[in-house]
Amino acid sequence: MGELRLMKGNEAIAEGFIRAGVDAYYGYPITPQSEVMEYLMLEQPEKKTGMVVLQAESELAAINMVYGAACTGKKAVTSSSSPGISLMQEGFSYIAGSEVPAVVLNVARGGPGLGDIQPAQSDYFQSVKGGGHGDYRQIVLAPSSVQEMYDFVSIAFDLAYKYRIMVLILSDGAIGQMMEKVVLGDQIPRMTNQEIKDKYDSWAITGRTPGREHNVITSLDLDQENLERHNHHLQAKYREIVEKEVVFEEYAIEDAEYLMIAYGTSARICHKAVQLGREKGIKVGLFRPITLWPFPDKRIKELSNQVKGILSVEMSAGQMIEDIMLAVESKIKVEHFGRYGGVVHSPEEVVIALETKIIGG
Amino acid sequence: MAELRIEDIIKPENIVFKKTKLFTDKPLSYCPGCGHGVVHRLVLEVIEEMGIEAETIGIAPVGCSVLAYEFMNIDMVQAPHGRAPALATGIKRIHTEKFVFTYQGDGDLAAIGTAETIHACNRGENIAIIFINNGIYGMTGGQMAPTTLPGMQSSTSPYGRDVETMGHPMKITELVSNLPGTRFVARHAVHTPALVRKTKKAIRKAFENQKENKGLSFVEVVSNCNSGWKMSPVESNKWLAENMLPFYELGTLKDE
Numbered sequence: 234m235g236e237l238r239l240m241k242g243n244e245a246i247a248e249g250f251i252r253a254g255v256d257a258y259y260g261y262p263i264t265p266q267s268e269v270m271e272y273l274m275l276e277q278p279e280k281k282t283g284m285v286v287l288q289a290e291s292e293l294a295a296i297n298m299v300y301g302a303a304c305t306g307k308k309a310v311t312s313s314s315s316p317g318i319s320l321m322q323e324g325f326s327y328i329a330g331s332e333v334p335a336v337v338l339n340v341a342r343g344g345p346g347l348g349d350i351q352p353a354q355s356d357y358f359q360s361v362k363g364g365g366h367g368d369y370r371q372i373v374l375a376p377s378s379v380q381e382m383y384d385f386v387s388i389a390f391d392l393a394y395k396y397r398i399m400v401l402i403l404s405d406g407a408i409g410q411m412m413e414k415v416v417l418g419d420q421i422p423r424m425t426n427q428e429i430k431d432k433y434d435s436w437a438i439t440g441r442t443p444g445r446e447h448n449v450i451t452s453l454d455l456d457q458e459n460l461e462r463h464n465h466h467l468q469a470k471y472r473e474i475v476e477k478e479v480v481f482e483e484y485a486i487e488d489a490e491y492l493m494i495a496y497g498t499s500a501r502i503c504h505k506a507v508q509l510g511r512e513k514g515i516k517v518g519l520f521r522p523i524t525l526w527p528f529p530d531k532r533i534k535e536l537s538n539q540v541k542g543i544l545s546v547e548m549s550a551g552q553m554i555e556d557i558m559l560a561v562e563s564k565i566k567v568e569h570f571g572r573y574g575g576v577v578h579s580p581e582e583v584v585i586a587l588e589t590k591i592i593g594g
Numbered sequence: 595m596a597e598l599r600i601e602d603i604i605k606p607e608n609i610v611f612k613k614t615k616l617f618t619d620k621p622l623s624y625c626p627g628c629g630h631g632v633v634h635r636l637v638l639e640v641i642e643e644m645g646i647e648a649e650t651i652g653i654a655p656v657g658c659s660v661l662a663y664e665f666m667n668i669d670m671v672q673a674p675h676g677r678a679p680a681l682a683t684g685i686k687r688i689h690t691e692k693f694v695f696t697y698q699g700d701g702d703l704a705a706i707g708t709a710e711t712i713h714a715c716n717r718g719e720n721i722a723i724i725f726i727n728n729g730i731y732g733m734t735g736g737q738m739a740p741t742t743l744p745g746m747q748s749s750t751s752p753y754g755r756d757v758e759t760m761g762h763p764m765k766i767t768e769l770v771s772n773l774p775g776t777r778f779v780a781r782h783a784v785h786t787p788a789l790v791r792k793t794k795k796a797i798r799k800a801f802e803n804q805k806e807n808k809g810l811s812f813v814e815v816v817s818n819c820n821s822g823w824k825m826s827p828v829e830s831n832k833w834l835a836e837n838m839l840p841f842y843e844l845g846t847l848k849d850e
């Protein structure tokens with residue numbers, strides 16, 4: 234049995250970084266996620282596991298420090314909030330192009346621009362469609378509890394190494410700041426240099442082992458035919474991920490006539506909204522995508538044969554709804570509801586939206 | 595007449611110059627006469643002589659030397675424009691026993707990457723930065739660089755750099771020498787054999803310092819860009835000596 238603690242989401246994920254055997258955290262302060270680095274600096278994991286924690290001069294530097302460390306096969310991570318994540322997009326694109334494993338946390342806040350420091354889900358497009366340049370994808374995991382903030386660290390690193398891809402944990406200011414009980418697992422030891430050599434010597438730049446060719450990590454290929462081939466390879470990898478790695482959760486779906494689709498904080502609110510709706514006699518269920526990319530479109534398509542209408546609930550002006558509509562192929566009514574700019578909708582508002590936009594509409 | 599065989603001519607006792615072992619067999623992509631090739635060679639000779647090729651990780655920039663990893667037979671990564679010192683930091687912090695160096699041009703290091711440069715220097719990262727100052731953006735076709743001299747023509751300062759509107763050439767080497775994190779800061783050149791030898795010594799020191807955990811070593815090499823300057827290699831070396839060196843004075847700025 235693990236260790237039970239009461240923690241903020243930001244603290245739980247920071248503890249998750251340590252216990253997942255992460256080698257390096259490089260970050261830059263920004264609300265509402267500064268507790269991640271503050272926690273790590275206080276805990277001094279370098280004394281426990283040898284994990285490096287360094288405050289960088291910017292998010293640009295932080296993501297490039299992660300990129301460098303990741304190129305050597307080490308587990309590297311950074312965290313930020315929306316404006317800082319925007320600054321990192323160059324790095325995300327390089328990480329995708331050169332295929333190194335890395336994990337990034339976004340504790341999203343209201344935008345655009347400097348926006349505010351309240352929770353928001355308006356970084357969905359940037360996260361799942363790619364905010365950087367080029368044809369690339371990153372796996373996006375959406376935790377909706379403090380426990381998941383902790384649990385998703387190991388899952389993210391497993392996926393990152395399995396596919397040599399960047400995994401973005403897309404959370405928001407509510408989950409980062411709220412306190413909940415969390416069960417912590419055992420310390421996973423950091424990989425030794427020998428383990429890294431044994432496992433990743435085919436690509437990691439650890440120093441040219443005698444007898445092998447030099448390893449090079451680059452996203453550059455000036456021969457367009459070669460670069461197209463490389464892109465084909467990336468797309469094949471992305472298709473495999475779409476095939477194998479979709480994760481979601483369903484609640485009160487068996488007899489549902491209406492469906493709410495929501496992730497993260499909105500999913501928690503919708504959980505309550507489903508209960509309120511059912512008290513009113515509305516047969517409504519909740520579908521929660523846990524991987525935002527790959528998006529659970531197959532399952533949503535199946536469910537669209539069962540329900541009469543879908544309410545996409547997101548703390549945004551309506552971003553995820555585009556992916557839902559693609560999945561549903563216009564067969565049933567799909568509407569968006571959400572407060573945004575840092576405002577969080579209430580379960581009551583969600584039920585009213587369901588009644589007016591989907592059932593009555 | 596008997597056939598002439600290469601082995602008969604190139605006997606060990608006749609060899610006065612040979613390809614550095616750590617060069618790959620790829621033909622260099624640099625313009626003939628460009629200083630980049632010389633500095634590549636010096637870096638590789640130092641790594642070879644120190645016997646540290648299995649422990650060295652290099653970081654290539656964006657610029658003419660973006661393909662340095664094609665020529666250097668060591669493990670390398672290609673960094674986004676200006677970010678090499680951040681990658682080097684990320685690597686060195688968890689590979690304290692490794693030798694880590696960046697190889698960067700002036701646009702990469704002193705314009706788009708100024709923040710990464712200054713802060714890696716200020717933190718005293720235990721790495722070597724090899725900085726090629728050719729006063730221009732070579733790769734993109736000869737635009738003005740932060741190091742372009744006053745009055746010097748480039749494709750984006752076609753009437754000469756007007757310091758009133760375009761800013762002054764930046765002596766970033768002097769700047770970083772003032773930061774407590776740097777231990778060894780020097781400016782050299784490679785357009786004469788004597789200067790090549792001095793540059794090599796400085797690069798060697800930059801690598802040796804890492805072994806002793808001394809902090810950041812920064813070696814600037816004032817170099818030519820004959821293509822960007824629109825000169826022959828010989829003319830460009832002459833121009834470098836007459837124009838670049840009075841402004842970018844050679845020597846050791848700091849050695850602690």
Ligand SMILES: Cc1ncc(C[n+]2csc(CCOP(=O)(O)OP(=O)(O)O)c2C)c(N)n1
Pocket residue numbers: 656657658659675698699700701702703726728730731732733734739819
């Ligand atoms: C983010 C970004 N901006 C601009 C460029 C285009 N670019 C490529 S090389 C270069 C200038 C490099 O000049 P310098 O660092 O002086 O190196 P040199 O080519 O002279 O060796 C620029 C602006 C780029 N690749 N990436």
Ligand code: SF4
Pocket residue numbers: 623624625627628629630658728732733818819820821822
């Ligand atoms: S463009 Fe200039 S810096 Fe680039 S290879 Fe040619 S001479 Fe050298």
